[in-house]
Amino acid sequence: MGAGDLSAALWQERRQLELLLFRLETQRLHVSAGNIQWLTFTASEVEAVLDRLRFEALARNVESAAVAGQWGLPAQATLVELVAAAPPGSWPTVLQDHLDGLRVLLVRLGEVARANEQALLSLEPPAGPRDAAGMLEQLTTAENIERALAITRRATEQWMAQYLGDDATPH
Template sequence: MGATDLSAALWQERRGLELLLFRLETQRLHIEAGNLHWLGFTTSEVENVLDRLRFEALARSVESAAAAAEWGLPAQASLVELIRAAPEGPSAEILQEHRAALGDLLRRLGDAARAGEQLLRKLARQGSSGTTPGGAAGTGPGADSAEILDQLAMAANIERALTVVQRTPQPLLSDYLDGEQR
């Protein structure tokens, strides 16, 4: 059952990556629309998906090692190696389809993460120049404590969002798909 269980794990990981892509795109759209009050929520959503993806990657690793053992390969065999060693039947083709789809998702995730990071860095620069993301002065002589606290909270939200977006690449999955030795 190695190929079937591995395929199921790959489907789950694909679903998680699609959800991550959706969350990153949602975050970007809110930022572009000026809905910065949602930044904390969108960041938490991205973070939650990243946490779930760690478990999906673990499940994939377990199923991959089981399939590798069944097919006479080392436990850390890449997906390329598993495809080559797959038994007669549809297994190799199914695994190759997963590899192509996961590779495409990783490319799209990279694009979304870069776009989000650029927007967040732009917001951070705007905040450090003494203006709010909307362009109004906030820390000048007339600024009250509430405005300053709002700016500090927004700066913290931006920094947190930047940190989370920078965690979105999946280098271990990329290595697994490409067959690079770890």
């Protein structure tokens, strides 16, 4: 394990964040187009990326702790601290590029998630017949909207901001 492995883990995490942005934007496009029948699928896709991100964060934490130990830092060192402690050469620049890229992605993610939340909150289950089937469809749609909202809100959890450093918290 070394800085190269940490860099690879950070790249993987950045790819998953980009995929999360794509999935959220796809969801918003469907919602804007009135395609709420696809809400269960888009919510499941967002949730799948969030699950993979948890795995990527675990892998990154393992690699980061190993590098921190090699560089004389505590295992829970932030990426800012790793950049500062990196030995002379290319690692300070490589890790700073990751830090900058992750910060940009987190800000974009916050913006997209907020836009999705607003779009989802504006949805209303379609008015249908007052028979049992129509009421069931309304309840199902309302539940799908609530599930999509809950998953979208998970996308903005502060699970990475602490690793990046105190000043990296997205607004």
